[in-house]
Amino acid sequence: MSWWRPADVGFAVRSKLGDIGSAARLFVQLVGPGAKSLRRFGLVRDQIHFLGNYSLAIIAVSGLFVGFVLGLQGYYTLQRYGSSEALGLLVALSLVRELGPVVAALLFAGRAGTSLTAEIGLMKAGEQLSAMEMMAVDPVRRILAPRFWAGVITMPLLAAVFSAVGVIGGYVVGVVMLGVDTGAFWGQMQNGVDVWRDVGNGVVKSIVFGVTVTFVALLQGFAAQPTPEGVSRATTRTVVVASLAVLGLDFLLTAMMFSI
Amino acid sequence: MQRSNNDIWVGLFVLIGAAALLFLALQSANLLSLNFQKTYAVTARFDNIGGLKPQTAVKSAGVVVGRVESITFDDKNFQASVTLALQNRYSFPKDSSLKILTSGLLGEQYIGIEAGAEEKTLQAGDTITATQSAVVLENLISQFLYSKAAEGGSSTAGTPTKK
Numbered sequence: 001m002s003w004w005r006p007a008d009v010g011f012a013v014r015s016k017l018g019d020i021g022s023a024a025r026l027f028v029q030l031v032g033p034g035a036k037s038l039r040r041f042g043l044v045r046d047q048i049h050f051l052g053n054y055s056l057a058i059i060a061v062s063g064l065f066v067g068f069v070l071g072l073q074g075y076y077t078l079q080r081y082g083s084s085e086a087l088g089l090l091v092a093l094s095l096v097r098e099l100g101p102v103v104a105a106l107l108f109a110g111r112a113g114t115s116l117t118a119e120i121g122l123m124k125a126g127e128q129l130s131a132m133e134m135m136a137v138d139p140v141r142r143i144l145a146p147r148f149w150a151g152v153i154t155m156p157l158l159a160a161v162f163s164a165v166g167v168i169g170g171y172v173v174g175v176v177m178l179g180v181d182t183g184a185f186w187g188q189m190q191n192g193v194d195v196w197r198d199v200g201n202g203v204v205k206s207i208v209f210g211v212t213v214t215f216v217a218l219l220q221g222f223a224a225q226p227t228p229e230g231v232s233r234a235t236t237r238t239v240v241v242a243s244l245a246v247l248g249l250d251f252l253l254t255a256m257m258f259s260i
Numbered sequence: 261m262q263r264s265n266n267d268i269w270v271g272l273f274v275l276i277g278a279a280a281l282l283f284l285a286l287q288s289a290n291l292l293s294l295n296f297q298k299t300y301a302v303t304a305r306f307d308n309i310g311g312l313k314p315q316t317a318v319k320s321a322g323v324v325v326g327r328v329e330s331i332t333f334d335d336k337n338f339q340a341s342v343t344l345a346l347q348n349r350y351s352f353p354k355d356s357s358l359k360i361l362t363s364g365l366l367g368e369q370y371i372g373i374e375a376g377a378e379e380k381t382l383q384a385g386d387t388i389t390a391t392q393s394a395v396v397l398e399n400l401i402s403q404f405l406y407s408k409a410a411e412g413g414s415s416t417a418g419t420p421t422k423k
Binding site for chain 1: 264266273274276
């Protein structure tokens, strides 16, 4: 295949444009008419149970260890400048503003995004989605939309759990193990962390990441080649695309939120 | 809507998430200290505000009595015009003076109010002109160097009289 031939370039551009167009159409369908699926909350609830409850363990454990490591590394650096009391501030700010939303989203993409893609892809391969369409049931509204909204609801909660557990992890290492003063740890944290500017923007970030990761996972599953190979490729692509999108968006959001 | 076993677990999950958010808001960000009390705005002019930023505290006798609302530059008299939001429950004499202070050697800057003696109190929209600018370290150092140099010059002039 010679990709430099103008006809091939044109074909590639057109098919990519078509991909972007169908992705945008799916997104509009999920956000617009798909929001009605919130009224059939039973469907969304089952998905929250699947995406949220089963991700809770990995999120909490990762948060705890990230908090431990932040406590150790932060103490090591701060202690050189004789300001190890600021450890609480460092741990809380880095978790709430950055690590909580981002790492939780990456874990969510690996834990929940892949299973969404595989599920949708296999439904497509087994022609279940076509069967639904035959019965005049819109698969986007019946299958995709509840999963999408469940992901959007779940992600901020998981990120909050990650940050909270991380702060406790930092407390365990900093105060219990390394002997930073308890009052200074919490006091500096409470002086330095702002509810709206730091916690609120972290929540906004995690909502955006929830939309991104869930949408990428659903899109990859929905657009997968209906073969075993196609589903496996789509699952891999979910992790790659979702992680890159989360990290790129994180930079943009941080630049928008915190530089002002 | 039929109830299923999932209801309980999803409810638990949402509760845990909400508890985590509440923990972050209360324990690490100290939401309770944010008071949504009514404030009145007072303007003050400073020659130099140093590193003062919006939202920094205004303290009197070390107690927070308000916040800096906005900082603008006034190109009529080339001064910084700082708007303070003082809490309604505190009133200050009209001739109170403001200072830009620093907590600790390298700490954050804040505005200190020193109460004056007048009977009338500050009202919304008043302007405080009795202000003391922030201490700029560079100016301080150059002052110190100049005075040292001047001292050195006079002392060398004075040394011949001394043995």
